[in-house]
Amino acid sequence: MSGRRLVLLLAVVGLLFGIGLPAADVRAAPPPPTLTIVSPADHAVIGDGSPLVIVFAVQNFNLTEPGTAGPGPATNEGHVNVIVDGNLTAVVSKPTVVLALDSGTYQVLLRLVSDNGTPLTPDVSASINVTLTRGPATGTPRIAITYVEILYPFPGDLWGDDITISFRITNFTLVPPGRRESVPNEGRLRVLVDGLVFKDITTYEPAHFSDLPDGDHTVTMRLVDGAGEPLNPDASDSTSFRVEGEQKVAPIPDLSPYLFTAQIGLGAAIVGVLYVHDWRRKR
């Protein structure tokens, strides 16, 4: 082999080496991982008290159980930390997360972390805001007074002071006061008598009223949210009735005073008759 040929060969080898080095670098640096929340959508409302189910997708990342990754640092292997309102809530290595949360609005953040729990560099995370409610996720709440239990003497006119009012609600769930946070389609029922708050009802049962003063009354039933504020749009219904006290109407006449007077008179007459009889006999 001549010297010229040797130089040419070395040049070609050097050129190939120069081209090969960057190529080797590209293979050594894997593509960066990505994380996407597939479901639910941001600002979704999860209804009926269902748990929050999050489905996410990763790219260029191997999900492994914590503590099972191979030795050495790995930027494309690890698990997912689930952080709810800033608090680490779950650690998962499968693309579905099920979280049982109370009613309320939450920020859920998913973050890819390496096997030892440290966040990747750069950080790879995704977050959503979701609202959970025990009521239905959709629909407009409504309320209707169904039955007003006035039977005597005729409907709409009440003798006495006891009355029971039934109602029916739609697209709304009654719950006891909890986080005092407004979430869709759940809350309680506020009862107002003549415009004044009478009581709040948190269970589905007829509202019973006693000791109502005589006169005309209007009962309003209004749905309010967890914070006690009326819904928007307002959901309420009203009914009116008259209360007439029993003392104004006496179904059974009170004859006791007359009877008592008559008893005294008769008693005196009996005594008198006996006394007169004995007195005349003695005479």
Added chain:
Amino acid sequence: MRRPRAPQGRNGSLRPRCAVVSLILLACLTAFSLSSSPARAATPSLTIVSPADGAIAGNGTPVIVHFLASDFVLVQPGRLGQVVAPNEGHLNVFVDGALARLLVQVEPIVLPLASGPHTILLRLVGNDGAPLTPDVSASLRVVATQGPAGNIPTVGIVSPKPDERTGHGVYISFQVSNFSFVEPHGQANAPNEGHVQMILDGDVMEVLAQYEPGFLVSLPDGDHVLTMRLVNNDDTPLSPDVSASITFHVTASTSATLPLVLNGGVLFLEVFILVILFLRRRKAEVRTPLPPRDEL
């Protein structure tokens, strides 16, 4: 100097023989490859083992779906260096059309569902999330309920008793079986769950969604027919109808009339005594006439 040449006749007979052998081998390889190719590309299948289609998940328990996938390898999507490969991917679970789970291994699927009918769809998808071609999926319909899954509901009135005499206010006690009370808020109907209507003389008086006595007030005097009827979440009666009826009588309260009766009784007794005294006095006067004044 000429090289010695091989005999023409022998060399000429070997070439066709090699060609024939080569062709046979090629044909065999082709046939083998053709016959083995369907085994490698077997069509994946998906089967829901349980529950059965139309099953009822009672007592508010979640639905647990067991499935089998064959000729398909479930893997985590998005792994490093992953490419789309036939017969490899993951399983998407849809409930009523919404994505509910993404499974990368065969395991029971636990689905808490609200009361009512639901459709559950399982679909195999490739590593890129695209459905297989042809589509490989399986679905079933289930009905979730807070009530028991089986048996027929019943209702009975415990109090008042049939033909009982009561005052104007009456507590109504009842008993139900194979039925769960849920608060109606517009949700779908479901078997063996709902509430009870308290019906007096044909008119609904109250709706009860809790196992507590009802209370009827201001009842007028007379006979009344009380009916307790189990109804669905939307107030429609069950099919077949489940109800119980009794007749009871409302009378005036004895506490209001007792003093009147007592006073009247005493008065009557006094009049009676007075009459007796008068009669005895008159009879005594007749038997023992007074002596004349001049005899005295």
